[in-house]
Amino acid sequence: MSTGRHDPANAVRRLSVLVGVLSVPAFVGLWELVARSRIVNAVLFPPPSTVAVAVLDWIHSGQFFGDVSASLFRVTAGFAIGATAGIVLGILTGEFRLISSLLSPLFHILRPIPPIAFVPIVILWFGLSETGKLFLVVWGVFFTVWLATHIGVQKVDRGLIRAALMLGTPRRQMLSEIVLLGALPYIVVGLRTAVSISFYTLVAAELAGAFAGIVYRIEIAQQNMQTGQVMGGLAALGLLSFVADRSFAAISERAVWWR
Amino acid sequence: MVAMMHNPLRPAQPLRLVNAPPSASPATAHAIIRVEDLSIVFDAPRGQVVAVDRVSLDVMPGEFVSLVGPSGCGKSTLLNAMAGLERPFEGRVMVAGGPMLGPRPDVGMVFQQPHLFPWKSVRRNIAHGPRALGKSKAEALRMADDLIEMIGLTRFANAYPHTLSGGMQQRVAIARALANQPRVLLMDEPFGALDAQTRAVMQDNLLELRDRIHATIVFVTHDIDEAILLSDRVLIMSAGPGRILRDLSVGLPRPRSSAILTDPAYLALKRDCLDLIRTEGRKAFEQMEAVT
Numbered sequence: 051m052s053t054g055r056h057d058p059a060n061a062v063r064r065l066s067v068l069v070g071v072l073s074v075p076a077f078v079g080l081w082e083l084v085a086r087s088r089i090v091n092a093v094l095f096p097p098p099s100t101v102a103v104a105v106l107d108w109i110h111s112g113q114f115f116g117d118v119s120a121s122l123f124r125v126t127a128g129f130a131i132g133a134t135a136g137i138v139l140g141i142l143t144g145e146f147r148l149i150s151s152l153l154s155p156l157f158h159i160l161r162p163i164p165p166i167a168f169v170p171i172v173i174l175w176f177g178l179s180e181t182g183k184l185f186l187v188v189w190g191v192f193f194t195v196w197l198a199t200h201i202g203v204q205k206v207d208r209g210l211i212r213a214a215l216m217l218g219t220p221r222r223q224m225l226s227e228i229v230l231l232g233a234l235p236y237i238v239v240g241l242r243t244a245v246s247i248s249f250y251t252l253v254a255a256e257l258a259g260a261f262a263g264i265v266y267r268i269e270i271a272q273q274n275m276q277t278g279q280v281m282g283g284l285a286a287l288g289l290l291s292f293v294a295d296r297s298f299a300a301i302s303e304r305a306v307w308w309r
Numbered sequence: 310m311v312a313m314m315h316n317p318l319r320p321a322q323p324l325r326l327v328n329a330p331p332s333a334s335p336a337t338a339h340a341i342i343r344v345e346d347l348s349i350v351f352d353a354p355r356g357q358v359v360a361v362d363r364v365s366l367d368v369m370p371g372e373f374v375s376l377v378g379p380s381g382c383g384k385s386t387l388l389n390a391m392a393g394l395e396r397p398f399e400g401r402v403m404v405a406g407g408p409m410l411g412p413r414p415d416v417g418m419v420f421q422q423p424h425l426f427p428w429k430s431v432r433r434n435i436a437h438g439p440r441a442l443g444k445s446k447a448e449a450l451r452m453a454d455d456l457i458e459m460i461g462l463t464r465f466a467n468a469y470p471h472t473l474s475g476g477m478q479q480r481v482a483i484a485r486a487l488a489n490q491p492r493v494l495l496m497d498e499p500f501g502a503l504d505a506q507t508r509a510v511m512q513d514n515l516l517e518l519r520d521r522i523h524a525t526i527v528f529v530t531h532d533i534d535e536a537i538l539l540s541d542r543v544l545i546m547s548a549g550p551g552r553i554l555r556d557l558s559v560g561l562p563r564p565r566s567s568a569i570l571t572d573p574a575y576l577a578l579k580r581d582c583l584d585l586i587r588t589e590g591r592k593a594f595e596q597m598e599a600v601t
């Protein structure tokens with residue numbers, strides 16, 4: 051293979067790197083131009099500079115920290131509760147026929163209902179309290195993690211179970227080590243899917259009514275026609291879920307540590 | 310690698326070939342494994358399958374017994390019953406005086422696949438049994454280290470199973486089963502998945518290991534060479550339904566090594582075994598033809 055300067059494949063590769071680096075700035079620049087050129091309504095489609103100012107104001111007003119921490123708390127607490135319940139029940143239904151016969155049909159009926167559809171009933175039950183918001187996130191996360199764990203447990207190598215039995219492994223350790231770690235590769239995939247689900251359900255929960263939160267702020271800004279603030283909120287939410295997804299991807303690569 | 314320093318073989322003695330009746334006799338009351346009229350039946354989609362049909366056998370303490378026979382004749386099922394992994398349909402299995410009602414730590418098992426815990430290092434795989442039986446972590450690891458030295462894998466003590474070759478993994482599986490110091494070690498085609506060279510090395514390793522562990526071993530194999538090389542007795546099973554056809558004593562001097570495989574007396578014994586198995590294989594084939 052030639053590695054010369056005039057190698058066309060090499061040139062294309064370098065060009066794509068350049069285009070990749072310039073893509074977002076070019077897009078933002080174009081947006082700024084179009085928004086300022088009065089081709090579009092600047093109130094509905096504010097230039098990036100206006101969005102940046104809105105975000106700075108948001109930070110200076112002191113609400114930014116409260117909003118981000120409120121949203122972050124709902125997502126992380128909801129995820130932790132839903133994932134724990136999903137893993138525990140997934141192991142129980144995956145391992146014990148009787149428990150599976152009892153719970154699986156119910157779970158399979160409830161699972162396909164989009165969690166957002168539960169907003170009205172959640173408001174009836176919990177009002178605008180934090181419990182209601184947590185409930186929605188937990189609900190969304192639980193079924194995904196439960197199903198992944200349930201399937202993972204059933205796919206655990208029977209040979210490993212027999213080997214562990216022959217070595218005198220006690221029943222408890224069988225579940226907490228052999229079955230749990232045997233199913234871990236599946237569980238991790240379920241957890242990663244659940245990360246994005248927790249953000250979907252967060253949006254639904256905060257739109258339904260809240261007193262703080264990124265999506266709550268977006269909604270308030272929308273009511274006041276502060277389009278810059280709306281877009282700033284979207285950017286913050288996008289950044290947050292991007293970081294969550296990436297960190298989870300990094301964690302999940304290390305979670306199955308023996309590979 | 311385990312150092313293989315066998316004594317040179319003594320001059321070949323004439324082989325004994327004894328056809329004992331395949332049933333337990335009162336004279337063997339102190340057998341460590343005692344299988345009495347054992348039948349095991351499976352429910353299959355096309356009706357019931359008799360995998361083991363009224364088998365009786367005794368294994369004496371310290372004996373090395375091989376089970377050979379055509380594929381599907383019930384060798385694994387019989388071994389699993391001795392392991393407590395399969396319940397008798399009729400009859401019973403006694404090990405060390407007690408009935409096998411489930412897996413027991415004094416009965417170890419090595420399967421055809423190593424089935425090592427992929428999330429544990431070699432050391433911790435081997436320490437798993439002693440830990441499960443309540444030994445302290447320090448003691449379990451010390452026992453593991455001794456066994457690792459015995460199987461010659463000291464350099465790989467902290468390696469994860471998937472980084473080892475098939476032969477090394479199977480050595481770890483053997484060490485893991487031995488860590489509980491079982492009185493009986495059951496082995497189901499443990500070298501079946503290995504290439505011929507690795508298999509030969511593993512056979513020598515096992516002969517060497519056996520001199521040190523004093524466990525009673527029941528060994529399932531397809532390979533008649535392997536069975537004769539390793540065993541004190543070879544049990545030949547008939548084509549399904551599983552029954553024991555012959556019980557051959559191998560009166561071959563120990564210590565043995567694979568060098569014995571070219572000994573003329575050994576070859577004569579092998580020919581007899583092969584004839585039996587071939588007749589059985591043909592019978593099994595004809596039975597299948599008759600059914601379909």
Ligand SMILES: Nc1ncnc2c1ncn2[C@@H]1O[C@H](COP(=O)(O)OP(=O)(O)OP(=O)(O)O)[C@@H](O)[C@H]1O
Nearest residue numbers: 351352353358360379380381382383384385386387
């Ligand atoms: N769990 C099971 N369910 C139904 N039938 C079974 C089951 N396990 C074994 N069998 C049947 O029992 C018979 C004996 O099987 P087994 O595995 O003991 O044979 P084997 O001698 O070990 O064969 P191989 O040499 O191929 O390992 C076979 O006909 C097999 O199909």
Ligand SMILES: [Mg+2]
Nearest residue numbers: 384385386497
């Ligand atoms: Mg078998």
